[in-house]
Amino acid sequence: MIIDLPQHLLNGVFVINTSMKIEDEILKIHFPINFHEAMYELTYLMKGKKQCFYCSRTFSEDKITLDHLVPQDFGGPTIPNNLFPACKKCNSEKTNMLKPFYDKYLSLSTNGERSQFVSDFQQVARFLHRWYGLAFVKDLIEEKEIENIIVNISLSSSYRGKKYKKIKEYYKQYGHFQKPLILDRKSFLLDGFTALMFAKDNGIKNVPVIVLENVEVIF
Numbered sequence: 133m134i135i136d137l138p139q140h141l142l143n144g145v146f147v148i149n150t151s152m153k154i155e156d157e158i159l160k161i162h163f164p165i166n167f168h169e170a171m172y173e174l175t176y177l178m179k180g181k182k183q184c185f186y187c188s189r190t191f192s193e194d195k196i197t198l199d200h201l202v203p204q205d206f207g208g209p210t211i212p213n214n215l216f217p218a219c220k221k222c223n224s225e226k227t228n229m230l231k232p233f234y235d236k237y238l239s240l241s242t243n244g245e246r247s248q249f250v251s252d253f254q255q256v257a258r259f260l261h262r263w264y265g266l267a268f269v270k271d272l273i274e275e276k277e278i279e280n281i282i283v284n285i286s287l288s289s290s291y292r293g294k295k296y297k298k299i300k301e302y303y304k305q306y307g308h309f310q311k312p313l314i315l316d317r318k319s320f321l322l323d324g325f326t327a328l329m330f331a332k333d334n335g336i337k338n339v340p341v342i343v344l345e346n347v348e349v350i351f
């Protein structure tokens with residue numbers, strides 16, 4: 133897939149900061165990378181840090197956060213296509229709700245109705261996790277053999293922490309990964325190191341990935 137880049141910066145070379153530049157319509161990220169930070173910065177560059185996507189109100193920069201439109205809980209990737217500036221209130225209200233559910237939530241007028249809806253949604257969420265898996269990002273993902281994923285840091289046991297445990301529990305409960313791994317155009321791993329470690333440990337040969345065709349890691 134192609135990630136959103138600022139259209140007006142696509143001609144020639146544009147240096148975003150010391151770790152990112154756009155060259156020939158490709159986002160080049162210097163190694164070592166902090167992928168999430170890079171994507172946040174890129175998103176603010178394109179979508180601003182003022183107006184909330186959900187309530188449309190304007191805020192000072194420190195009151196704006198980034199929300200995953202398709203929640204991470206349902207495989208939503210941390211890329212500009214899926215990130216939207218949101219005020220703290222909207223972001224925390226939306227939590228892990230998919231957009232149609234959040235719209236429904238907003239249409240309810242009393243606090244009682246809203247809190248009931250939130251607790252009902254958590255039941256629905258378990259059902260969605262079990263039966264629909266990564267359906268909400270299915271157009272973006274493909275399967276890839278872990279052997280063909282390039283990682284040039286050592287996956288040490290430090291990757292077997294809290295996050296690892298969460299991935300393990302989710303996999304055990306639902307039988308699939310919660311989030312796709314993210315690769316650059318040359319199959320270099322950008323996001324999902326812990327998930328890859330888990331796959332290796334458990335003899336899982338294929339993992340869901342999103343390949344960012346217009347992103348490249350440079351050294």
Ligand SMILES: [Zn+2]
Pocket residue numbers: 184185186187188189218219220221222223
């Ligand atoms: Zn808002």
